[in-house]
Amino acid sequence: MALPKSVVISEEGPREGFQIEKQLIPTDKKVALIDALSGTGLKYIQTVSFVSPNRVPNMVDADEVVSRIALRPGVEYSAIWFNEMGLQRAVALRDRLTVVGKLRGYASDAFLEKNLNRKPGEHRAHTLNEISRYKELGIPITEASVTAAFGCNFSGDVPVARLLSEIAAIKALVEEYDLPIESVSLADTMAWATPAGIRTAIGAIQDRFPEFGISLHLHDTRGMAIANAYAALEMGIRHFDAAVGGLGGCPFAAHKGAAGNICTEDLVFMCHEMGIETGIDLDALIECGQFAEDVVGHPLPGAVKQGGSLTRLRQMLAK
């Protein structure tokens, strides 16, 4: 398949990055990073997670962070939550945040238990409750995801059949409750995916569920994220989550080597150099990646913020 002409990147660096850091990051810096990101051309920025600061200390100021962002027209700011209390915090900030519901599938029962402390039946009941709660609040349910879509540190490889059955379950809910969900996000939460696996899984989903678009949430713990993104581009995938500088890492993956999300500026670099539009100013984004290192107080893995963009080099050579 030809590579897509353009892609849409959802920036998840703030949420991914803040949640993993042990030392408390000043609220000012969190807000400054989000405001810098909104100036790069990014249209979707995930800002915070409304979770208990007992579990995720750096989310203690999540509400304040959202309240203080300099909202930029045309940019959608989002947040995540996992329970009623989190939902209420999001709803209270509904004038600033795009608050939508999400169906969450788990391709690993073991990780569902580790992450949310729920058995599959309990998660199913929770999901049904969520759907009615969202309907009650007039919140559209527009998103769906499958966590641990390619493999799990606690249960091993995820067969494509299991991935398909999670998406079939999402489809059944979409039909039963008439939900406006048009795509499913596949999360390689614990970095088990390879380019070949990405191709196989995406091909199977495109065959069986042509009604759903696919987006990818790729972690880089084993260095495969950018190759996985390329394999997905070859399959026509146009939606990616990413994290500036490569911020992040999953706090619940029980894995000290767990790396962050695919680095936004590296992904943007690859797209631009291959003629794929992103609507993002790469050099401005590189500055955000460098600023993100200052915000978290340690180096981040992204390469292009060290190596530099070729745009700038070409401009210098043309002079």
Add this chain to the structure above:
Amino acid sequence: MALPKSVVISEEGPREGFQIEKQLIPTDKKVALIDALSGTGLKYIQTVSFVSPNRVPNMVDADEVVSRIALRPGVEYSAIWFNEMGLQRAVALRDRLTVVGKLRGYASDAFLEKNLNRKPGEHRAHTLNEISRYKELGIPITEASVTAAFGCNFSGDVPVARLLSEIAAIKALVEEYDLPIESVSLADTMAWATPAGIRTAIGAIQDRFPEFGISLHLHDTRGMAIANAYAALEMGIRHFDAAVGGLGGCPFAAHKGAAGNICTEDLVFMCHEMGIETGIDLDALIECGQFAEDVVGHPLPGAVKQGGSLTRLRQMLAK
């Protein structure tokens, strides 16, 4: 094209890594790293560069390093050189090293000048001298490479036509001097390549020069190396240079953003997980990557040595 069933990886970490480090690495540690690498199943290890220690201080003990390696049967050890003095040092160690000649093309005149201080005509004359010198010494000329094959920090993008003309020049020498050269190595010396560019270039070379195999030497300065390797695998490429731990990065960027050669263990991980054989023991190689960090005294960028192999995880889960 289907992915290849097996690939051959030439380990260049010792040479790449030692040459870039400012602080002197003890000879013992250099020898120990090479000996550890030869125990992983790697069949080709580039050990040192016979250059002046005035230019590359850590190569001051290059001859001693080669003399002290515990030669392992079935492993070919190599070295590089750029002038008669270097050649003589290699020849003196011919019982320990595989000494072969290499034709070196440069796809950037500007880089040829920066790197070797030669104009194209001077380089051509130097190459002809080298050929007669190798014939004189009974050294087979079996290798060819194109440096800056995809782009150059001093001259910009390399058009495919220029790459093809460099290979045409190599082919003309091969025919004129009846040289046993079967493949050409494309070096992305300054990390300008993208997966799409790799596909275009390799496709053009395969069309025009089906008599030559292609190998790749990929630097990771802009984070594209593993995606570039995947794109090459899709084109049927079976030969890659790589550097354990990702050795070869900037000595001042002592963190995960440092950029050297494509990381051997990350490449091996990708191959194995996609069913491509390498003949290498990944977990032994990961230990070498960790040891390489100790040898150079700072973190190296490779991901799998932090994230861990899935082989080991699967074995634990199976218990």
